[in-house]
Amino acid sequence: MRNLLQTTATRAIDYLEGLDTRSVAPTAEAIARLDRFDEPLPDHLTDPETVLQLLDEIGSPATIGMAGARFFGFVIGGSLPAALAANWLASAWDQNSALYRVTPGTARLEQIALGWLLDVLHLPATAGGAFVSGATAANFTALAAARHTVLSRAGWDVEGQGLFGAPPITVVIGAEAHPTLFKALGLLGLGRQRVIKIPVDHQGRMRPEALPPLAGPTIICAQAGNINTGAFDPIREVSAYARQIGAWLHVDGAFGLWALATPSLAHLTRGLERADSWATDAHKWLNVPYDSGLAFVREAEALRAAMAVAADYLPTVTAQRNPSDYTPELSRRGRGVEVWAALRSLGRSGLADLIERNCCYAQRFAEGFDAAGYEVLNDVVLNQVLVSFGDAATTNRVIADIQADGTCWAGGTVWQGQTAMRISVSSWATTGADVERSLEVMLRIAAKQTKPVQVRAASAV
Numbered sequence: 494m495r496n497l498l499q500t501t502a503t504r505a506i507d508y509l510e511g512l513d514t515r516s517v518a519p520t521a522e523a524i525a526r527l528d529r530f531d532e533p534l535p536d537h538l539t540d541p542e543t544v545l546q547l548l549d550e551i552g553s554p555a556t557i558g559m560a561g562a563r564f565f566g567f568v569i570g571g572s573l574p575a576a577l578a579a580n581w582l583a584s585a586w587d588q589n590s591a592l593y594r595v596t597p598g599t600a601r602l603e604q605i606a607l608g609w610l611l612d613v614l615h616l617p618a619t620a621g622g623a624f625v626s627g628a629t630a631a632n633f634t635a636l637a638a639a640r641h642t643v644l645s646r647a648g649w650d651v652e653g654q655g656l657f658g659a660p661p662i663t664v665v666i667g668a669e670a671h672p673t674l675f676k677a678l679g680l681l682g683l684g685r686q687r688v689i690k691i692p693v694d695h696q697g698r699m700r701p702e703a704l705p706p707l708a709g710p711t712i713i714c715a716q717a718g719n720i721n722t723g724a725f726d727p728i729r730e731v732s733a734y735a736r737q738i739g740a741w742l743h744v745d746g747a748f749g750l751w752a753l754a755t756p757s758l759a760h761l762t763r764g765l766e767r768a769d770s771w772a773t774d775a776h777k778w779l780n781v782p783y784d785s786g787l788a789f790v791r792e793a794e795a796l797r798a799a800m801a802v803a804a805d806y807l808p809t810v811t812a813q814r815n816p817s818d819y820t821p822e823l824s825r826r827g828r829g830v831e832v833w834a835a836l837r838s839l840g841r842s843g844l845a846d847l848i849e850r851n852c853c854y855a856q857r858f859a860e861g862f863d864a865a866g867y868e869v870l871n872d873v874v875l876n877q878v879l880v881s882f883g884d885a886a887t888t889n890r891v892i893a894d895i896q897a898d899g900t901c902w903a904g905g906t907v908w909q910g911q912t913a914m915r916i917s918v919s920s921w922a923t924t925g926a927d928v929e930r931s932l933e934v935m936l937r938i939a940a941k942q943t944k945p946v947q948v949r950a951a952s953a954v
C-alpha cells in the first residue's frame with residue numbers, strides 16, 4: 494500500500510507540474526490511445542501498481558487541463574492545494590459521512606465549515622446547510638425545503654402525501670435561469686415548463702417590472718451570476734416583491750454567490766441575504782475538487798423536514814448535527830472536509846482575493862479584445878467575458894483554432910442570438926502572466942481569421 498500510494502502521489506505531482514507545458518486540450522493521439530483501455534475484463538488479479546501505471550500512462554494525457562492555470566471554459570476552478578490534499582486524506586479515511594455518531598470527525602468538520610460559510614457569505618448564522626454533489630443537487634435540495642414550506646403553510650404535508658391533490662404552487666423564474674434549475678423543478682414534481690418565465694434584459698437580468706401580481710403558494714427563483722454574462726438578477730426588487738406576496742425566494746448562485754465574500758462586489762450582491770434559500774458550488778469558485786455543491790436554507794427546520802431520515806438500524810439520535818438530516822443522500826463521502834480545508838487555508842482575505850483577482854483578469858481580457866477591435870458582448874461585472882470575432886462561422890473557427898493551439902482553452906456560446914467565445918476566469922492558479930500569454934495567442938489566432946473592425950460604436954447605436 495505504501496509504495497502504491499507514494500508512486501501515485503508522484504504521478505499526480507508530475508501530472509500537475511506538467512500542465513504548464515502541455516496542451517490544455519488533449520491531443521488527438523492521446524484520445525486515440527484511450528482505445529488501449531478497451532480490453533476484455535481480466536479473469537485474474539492484476540497488481541495495483543500495474544493498474545495505476547496503465548491509468549496514468551493512458552488516462553492522464555487524455556484529460557483536459559482543467560486543473561491548470563489557462564483553462565477558461567465553463568465556470569470551472571482548479572483545486573486549491575489544501576483542498577486537493579485534504580481530498581486525498583479524506584479518501585484514505587473512507588468515511589461514510591451520514592451520521593454524527595458513526596463518523597464524528599467528518600460530521601464535525603462539515604458543521605464547522607458550514608458555520609464559516611454562513612459567516613464569510615454574510616448569510617444568517619442559524620441557516621441550515623447541506624453538502625451535496627453540485628449546484629444542480631443544491632437547487633433540488635433547497636427547492637425541496639421551499640416546496641415543504643409553501644405547502645405546509647397551505648395546510649398540506651408534501652413529504653407524507655406527495656403532490657397528488659396538493660394546492661398548486663406557482664413557480665416564477667427568470668427566462669435566463671440555468672437549465673439545471675428547470676431540471677430540479679422537474680425532479681420535484683413542480684414541472685420544468687409549468688413556470689411563469691420573467692423576461693430578461695440584454696444582460697440576462699430578470700426585469701422586475703414584469704413580475705406579475707400573485708397569491709397563494711409561490712416560489713421565486715432568482716439568479717446570482719448568469720452563466721454567460723455573470724449578471725445578477727435585481728435581487729433587492731425581487732426580494733421586496735417576494736415579501737409583498739409572501740413567496741419563498743430561492744437564489745441560484747452557483748458561482749455568483751461567492752461574490753458575497755468580496756466587499757468590492759457589494760453593489761451586485763445587495764439584498765441577496767434576504768432570500769429564503771441559496772444554492773452554490775464549492776467546486777466552482779471555492780476551488781475544491783468535484784463534486785461539491787452547497788445548499789443553504791434560512792429556516793434550517795424546513796430543510797430538515799424535507800430531508801431527514803430515520804431507521805431502527807441507524808444511530809440517528811444525537812444532540813449534534815447529522816449530515817443525512819439535510820441531504821438527499823444517506824451514504825456520502827465527507828465532501829465538506831475539502832471545503833473546510835479550502836476555507837482554513839484561504840481565510841477571509843484569501844477568498845476575497847481569489848475572487849477579486851479573477852474578476853480583474855476578466856476585465857483585462859475584455860480590455861484586450863476591445864483594444865484589438867473585437868466586440869465584447871457583456872458588461873464585465875464578474876469573471877465572465879463574451880467576445881465575438883464577427884459572424885458565427887468566423888467566431889466558431891477562432892474558438893476551434895484556440896482550442897487546437899493548446900495554450901489555453903475557452904468554449905463557445907450563443908448569447909441572445911450572437912455567437913461568442915466565452916471566457917470564465919475562476920482558478921486560484923491563474924496569474925497575470927497566464928492571462929497575457931492567453932490573450933496574445935487568442936488575438937494572434939483571431940487576427941488570422943478576421944480583419945478586426947471597430948464594431949462597438951456601431952452596436953451601441
Ligand SMILES: *Cc1c(COP(=O)(O)O)cnc(C)c1O
Binds near residue numbers: 627629
Ligand atoms: C454551473 C451552474 C449550475 C449547475 O451546477 P452543477 O454543479 O454543474 O450541478 C447551476 N446554475 C448555475 C448558475 C451554474 O453556473
